Amino acid sequence: MLPTELLMFRVKGGVVEPRRLKPTPGNLQLAETLIRTFEANLGKRRADLDEDLKVLGAGRPDFKVLRGMAHLLTNGSSTFETGGHAEPSLVREKVFELAQAHPPSRLRRDLVLEQAARSLSSERPLSAEDVAAALYADLPDQQTLTAFDPPEPQALIERWDLAQAQGVLYRAYSLILTARPNEPARYKQLLKYTRFFGLMLTVEGDPVHGFTLTLDGPTSLFGGTTRYGLALSKFLPALLHVTKWDLTATLKPRRDLAWVDPKDEEWQFGLTSEDGYVSHYPEPKEHDSALESGFSERFAKLETAWKLEREVDLVPVPGGVILPDFRLAHEDGRSVLVEIVGYWRPEYLRKKFDLLRKSGRQDVIVCVSERLNLERAGVDPSDFDERLVWFKGVLNPKEVLAVAERLTAEGPPP
Template structure:
């Protein structure tokens, strides 16, 4: 991810336009290859040593230095440093102080180099090794452990992707339109939305396109940074769609909002693999607990859209299946889902039959008004529950029992594309 000072964009009237690189430029490919070679050869070297070599390469770069620093930042993000200071470091320093005191007691040395050498010899080390170990907990002396390589062209595409991601971190609203998206690919995209804990409003436009509306981090009042990174990390998944249009309201200057518009012709290549079903460890544990404590139920990731009132659709997180054939969708709302939860409560208040269960993070109760809405919601009181980090079987059990008490629990409609 690029920091704001490394973003390159042009503001014209009400629009903001990211300045993308040409990924097939011979000059840029050659420079990217030289940087990659420097990072590939640094195992065991310190951060300072790496930085000196990179600075030398950047000084000879004929183009905009912001481009070079952006590429450097992306490569540093792929570099693993040993930041765990040795547990023996305090003891080593104590030995150095003791040896230093003994040396100084016998008189001041004529040259600092001689003094350092004598201290190192007293500890059975070379001066270079002693210096490296003595300051191992300082960032400049962290050694490189590993570097994750990629191709020069891949680095330039990653740079272009990061330019857009850096703008999306600062967006208030994101609309995605898919004129002719394939159902299977769209399901992959919505699974990725869920994986990044982003809630979206899904509807059809008058001309039949699928519209996905996502709240931006600047529309929230809590956990905006975490949500912003989640939204930015979702963008590479969008690039796998065959046809898409992105519109976002972005705040690149204080109190000024500009329009970002991109589509699938932008030429940015995703560095993500096509999204596959993935269940985090905590939710794998929930699946195991459901199997152990509620053997008549099975829990799996949802794969279908759920039709709601007013030509709206949602994509639940999970689907609980009962041995009787009943199917119960479950939608989770996390700490930054205040707006989507308000909209969902208003929507469900008018439903003749309950279409899904609601799991709501306790952190949302810090919003006094939202807390009042939940207390006053008959729907939530019957078919909702609270959770801390992940849902628990103990919280699920009573709402599932109420669900099974419905006269027509087997006919709950799932909308399929």
């Protein structure tokens, strides 16, 4: 994320267009120079790095681009730690205590530092210089750059582009996301991302024609705070791993900018999966939890006519969708869905079981951890008894297969 003062965009006809950088030789050189500047400051104080960045940006017309890239490198690729051989808070306490015992003089500072060094040398020898260096070593500008993971110049430009788009979403108060006809796995991936980032949404549509997701933003939900806007911004890099989507956001205009039309009541911002933004998030894992991956691994060791499938169609339900974790498919055509309910918040559990009831589906095996306090969450699973599998530490695939056999005893559907 970039601070507000480093966002660069324009507004045409009420539509926000974030600034984007082309990978020109000049921009690539700027990114390369910044990366080399950080590498040259390894082992030095943040204050030294800031001074080098200040000199680098002096008189440049693109200083906001430079500052934005530097911000991303500082917060995304760098590790700063408190240096020195002593805990700064303990050093300050001892130095201030000793200073009160000495009248002011030119020799007072050196005398206090030497006494403090002797007093604090119980674990390792300290010099007066060590004490002086440790006095304020925990202040941000005195911390040391201890590690730096340099990106490629092209990747830094791509990260800057995405940060501009994220900054726009930061002020969104409504968002509509259209997932075009896609692979079932991509739908599932998308909806799991919205849940992971705590986004509240309503879902309409079906797997054949696509889904429309309507999300509320920070202004409508939290009275203008930016907590939800931050969640939307963090959601965007995850969304880039999903194919075939269109996004439209409604924003509050910036009133702090002199060039903003005072008659603008709202702005619009649009994105699609074809806009060329690149995510810096890692590719999603095949399984969403250790429970799912462990179940899959144990199932693979069984000799059975049942096949465990990961790619499962979504089940539309009024007010949402069900995202089954697996499908069990028998070679004779029988099949059931498997939903694993592990540890989660009470509100999640209530919604999960409510959607399962609304679906009316009788072919969903519900596997529930005994560690969950369903009663405390206000969940009564009794109407799932025939399809319920309880487990403690790990989910036994043989128990799930037994339920599958019982549910499909009459054979595959005609």
